[in-house]
Amino acid sequence: xxxxxxxxxxxxxxxxxYVLTNDExxxxxxxxxxxxxxxxxxxxxxxxxxxxxxxxxxGIEAVKGLLKKTNTTPEEIDLIICATTTPDMVFPxxxxxxxxxxxxxxxxxxxxxxxxxxxxxxxxxxxxxxxxGKYKKVIVVGxxxxxxxxxxxxxxxxxxxxxxxxxxxxxxxxxxLGIMDSxxxxxxxxxxxxxxxxxxxxxxxxxxxLKNGEHYVYQxxxxxxxxAVTNMADVSAEIMEKNNLVGDDISFLVPHQANKRxxxxxxxxxxxxxxxxxxxxHRYGNTTSGTIxxxxxDYEPQLRKGDNIIIAAFGGGFTWGAIWLKWAYxxx
Numbered sequence: 212x213x214x215x216x217x218x219x220x221x222x223x224x225x226x227x228x229y230v231l232t233n234d235e236x237x238x239x240x241x242x243x244x245x246x247x248x249x250x251x252x253x254x255x256x257x258x259x260x261x262x263x264x265x266x267x268x269x270g271i272e273a274v275k276g277l278l279k280k281t282n283t284t285p286e287e288i289d290l291i292i293c294a295t296t297t298p299d300m301v302f303p304x305x306x307x308x309x310x311x312x313x314x315x316x317x318x319x320x321x322x323x324x325x326x327x328x329x330x331x332x333x334x335x336x337x338x339x340x341x342x343x344g345k346y347k348k349v350i351v352v353g354x355x356x357x358x359x360x361x362x363x364x365x366x367x368x369x370x371x372x373x374x375x376x377x378x379x380x381x382x383x384x385x386x387x388l389g390i391m392d393s394x395x396x397x398x399x400x401x402x403x404x405x406x407x408x409x410x411x412x413x414x415x416x417x418x419x420x421l422k423n424g425e426h427y428v429y430q431x432x433x434x435x436x437x438x439a440v441t442n443m444a445d446v447s448a449e450i451m452e453k454n455n456l457v458g459d460d461i462s463f464l465v466p467h468q469a470n471k472r473x474x475x476x477x478x479x480x481x482x483x484x485x486x487x488x489x490x491x492x493h494r495y496g497n498t499t500s501g502t503i504x505x506x507x508x509d510y511e512p513q514l515r516k517g518d519n520i521i522i523a524a525f526g527g528g529f530t531w532g533a534i535w536l537k538w539a540y541x542x543x
Contacts, residue, residue, distance in 0.1 A: 217338035217349070217381045218389030218539035223276035224377035224508030225269045225354075226495060227259040231373070240366040247370045248493075252471025256373025256496030258358045265299035267308040269376040269501070270354045274313050277350065277378045280543075285314035289346035292337050293322050294329030294353045294500040296527075297360060309352060318350075326405070327467050327526025328395075329353060329500035331534055334522075335393045337381050349381040353500035360407060362427035371469070372428070373496035377504025388517065388539040394450050394532055396442070401529030404434040435527075439473050443525040443533075444480035450521065450533040451481060458482030462518035462538075463510065467525060468492035468502040477523060499526070514538045 232255045233244040247253055259268065270293055278285060293306035306320035325332040330353035337349040354376020363369045409425035410416055420426060443466070451457070461483050466474045471492060478488050489506040498505060503522055507514075514520075518538040525531040 214385070215342050215344055216384045216389035216391070217341035218384035219379045219536070220382045220539060221277050221281035221380040222377060222504060222507045222511055223273050223280055224375070224505045225272040225276065226257040226375040226505070227269070229258045229260050230255050231258045233370070236370060239363050240369060242366045242370060251371060252492050253370065253496045254493040257375055259356050259374040265305070266295050266297050266354050266356045266376070267299045267305050267312070269356070269374065270305060270309040270352045270378065271312045273352060273354065273376050273378040273504070274309055274350060277380055278313065281380050283348065283380065286317050288315040288318040288348050288350055290337065290340055290349045291315060291318050291320040292333045292349070292351050293320070294325065294333035294351070295322060295355055296324060296326050296329065296499050297356045298322055306352065325526060325530045326528055327469060327497070327499050327502070328524040328528070328530035328532055329526065330503045331393070331522055331524045331532050332395060332530070334379070334390070334534060335395060335532075338390045341381050341383050344383070347383060350378055351381060352376065352378045353504045355499035355501050357428075357497070357499055360426065360428055362424055365427065367432055368428050368430055371497050373498050375495050375498035375505055376501040377508050379504055379507065384539060388537045391535045391537055392450060392454055393534045394446055394453070396446060396531050398529045401438060401527070404431045404438070405429070405527035405529070436470065436473065438529055439469065439525040440476045442529070442531045443467070443473060443523050444477040446531055446533045447477050447521055447523040448480050450535050454535055456519065456535070460519050461487060461521055463487055463489055463514070463520050465489045465503055465506050465520060465522040467523065468495065468506065469497050469525065473525070481521065512542045514542065516541050
């Protein structure tokens, strides 16, 4: 049997027009640009404004751009997986909304929720459908409208998150390219440190939960930081060691854009310099499921066929993991 791998054959991102700067945030909560930048590396983030505007808006735009870029018709798509923590609604899946809007009438679609690790979970999942030979064209979307679940009176969270998303096309490859290996992990005991208290079946929405502000992200910053620094760095080093890779072999690290200090710690653990680290946290903040595809979109012109890339993420749950892939094409 031929060894089929899943390769990324295109990437497209989308961010809303509205820019929320650190200076504007300083008019809303007790903070300032220097304080935010020194602790997170974030200078600004994008916010999706307007009525009836959900995560699907960003996913739709990313997928439309991806189809055009890869010269793919909507009817050719077999599957759309949308990684998101902020679906348009509990059901139907945001992936279904995206599929309908772009005309992917032959695709089946579903959402995947793993917080900030959602995109790497979805990318690994999508690759399995390609590797088995079952499907030929799979789109993986990572998008979040984090502004919809952020309390803009809480400076511990409102400075971090923004809105945005991206999408990649997965197709079969018989060369030594594409997704080579992945390691995915989770630890449910971390739920207490990063979660949203109400809105699920355990604690449905009510006048009381709204009054108590329980529909916003709750985060114990120091606990999450300690777990993230250790686990994201360790799993990145682990996948390199498992595949006999050293720092000089790596062209780029694509880290989840949660905090500049976490990103720096991961790069040090891997033995690579900052020139090999994809970074756009200063422009977009933490877009949760959207950070990794947005990085790939921003850096696509710098990527070359055969480049070794390590993708790493850490998120609420706790969830974390790393992917080793060989980039499949030169800039177009």
